[in-house]
Amino acid sequence: MVKLAAILAVPLALLATVASLGVVVVDVREGGPDGHRIVVPVPLVLAQAALAVAPAVAEEELRVPDTGALEHIGVARGVLEAIAAAPDGELVRVEQPDEQVLVVKEGDALLVRVHGREGEDVSVRVPLRMALSALPDREGRVSTLALAGSLGAVRFTDLVEVHDGENHVRVWVW
Amino acid sequence: MRKSVLAAVGLAALVALPAVATPAETATPWIHVRVEEADKESRVHVNLPLSVVEAVLEATPEIIESHGKVNLGKHHGIKLEDVRRIWKELAAVGDAELVTVEEKDETVKVWRKGDRIHVRVEKAGKEEVRVEVPVSLVSAALAGSEEAINVKAALAELRTARGDIVQVNDGDSAVRIWIDEQNSQAR
Numbered sequence: 001m002v003k004l005a006a007i008l009a010v011p012l013a014l015l016a017t018v019a020s021l022g023v024v025v026v027d028v029r030e031g032g033p034d035g036h037r038i039v040v041p042v043p044l045v046l047a048q049a050a051l052a053v054a055p056a057v058a059e060e061e062l063r064v065p066d067t068g069a070l071e072h073i074g075v076a077r078g079v080l081e082a083i084a085a086a087p088d089g090e091l092v093r094v095e096q097p098d099e100q101v102l103v104v105k106e107g108d109a110l111l112v113r114v115h116g117r118e119g120e121d122v123s124v125r126v127p128l129r130m131a132l133s134a135l136p137d138r139e140g141r142v143s144t145l146a147l148a149g150s151l152g153a154v155r156f157t158d159l160v161e162v163h164d165g166e167n168h169v170r171v172w173v174w
Numbered sequence: 175m176r177k178s179v180l181a182a183v184g185l186a187a188l189v190a191l192p193a194v195a196t197p198a199e200t201a202t203p204w205i206h207v208r209v210e211e212a213d214k215e216s217r218v219h220v221n222l223p224l225s226v227v228e229a230v231l232e233a234t235p236e237i238i239e240s241h242g243k244v245n246l247g248k249h250h251g252i253k254l255e256d257v258r259r260i261w262k263e264l265a266a267v268g269d270a271e272l273v274t275v276e277e278k279d280e281t282v283k284v285w286r287k288g289d290r291i292h293v294r295v296e297k298a299g300k301e302e303v304r305v306e307v308p309v310s311l312v313s314a315a316l317a318g319s320e321e322a323i324n325v326k327a328a329l330a331e332l333r334t335a336r337g338d339i340v341q342v343n344d345g346d347s348a349v350r351i352w353i354d355e356q357n358s359q360a361r
Binding site for chain 2: 075078079081082083085086087088089090091092093094095096097
């Protein structure tokens with residue numbers, strides 16, 4: 001009995017450790033309630049480790065090519081920082097007969113909701129800190145280390161939810 | 175049937191979105207832009223805290239020089255110093271009709287009333303452009319002595335300005351730009 005408990009304790013402790021450090025969960029449901037369901041849990045620490053070592057493995061691939069957009073990175077950074085410091089509010093609302101788009105600043109995140117003509121609903125929560133971390137510098141280098149660090153700050157957050165009739169995709173950090 | 179139910183649910187979700195969708199007073203001035211096209215049943219609302227607009231302007235060195243001024247140069251036909259001189263005269267006049275152009279199908283009027291400069295364009299009753307600019311905003315934009323518009327001073331003035339700035343109605347579409355302290359637009 002003690003032996004069994006000891007054997008079970010190791011994976012359980014490992015599981016508890018991984019869970020306590022956070023998990024990114026990708027949940028895909030196809031074909032309605034009776035369709036396939038795929039759930040992919042990725043330990044946050046694994047994602048962070050992968051991001052941390054990414055530059056050593058693929059430095060060039062992580063560099064954003066300079067197509068002229070890089071000179072505006074400063075503007076994007078300034079805007080994101082100003083939005084982060086601004087009070088909550090509705091930034092954009094587009095209402096058309098077959099499509100609605102809403103962008104709201106809510107706390108430390110931007111919430112984008114789209115309701116499309118086919119009845120699909122897309123909901124994306126962009127944590128502002130993560131968005132700032134994902135911005136490349138003026139040389140086009142993305143700091144994956146900063147991105148990895150920002151992942152830890154978005155725990156217990158729904159990042160993406162897409163609903164298009166019978167299919168449902170949800171990505172959240174637990 | 176199912177799609178219409180989904181559409182209804184989606185619309186309801188949008189309408190029922192967070193509490194922030196309800197206009198709420200903030201301590202920050204917000205610039206609101208509303209574009210409505212009746213024939214397309216389209217409405218676009220943009221609301222930006224003034225601090226975000228300032229961030230855009232401050233981070234755009236190609237447009238704004240390091241001292242926060244837009245350089246007009248001399249190739250626009252009129253020197254800024256001449257504009258300043260004319261404005262100085264106009265600002266001292268007080269309430270008055272400044273410009274009236276009446277053509278067959280278009281009327282343009284510019285006048286000052288109180289602390290605002292009004293511009294109105296009417297085209298055979300079809301199109302109407304109405305611009306209301308606070309006198310203090312123009313004065314701030316023209317502050318200084320260089321051949322450049324003082325954007326920083328204008329933005330500082332906008333922080334205290336409230337109310338409509340631009341309204342355009344051409345029958346099919348309507349554009350309105352205004353400043354208040356609400357974090358969204360009443361629908």
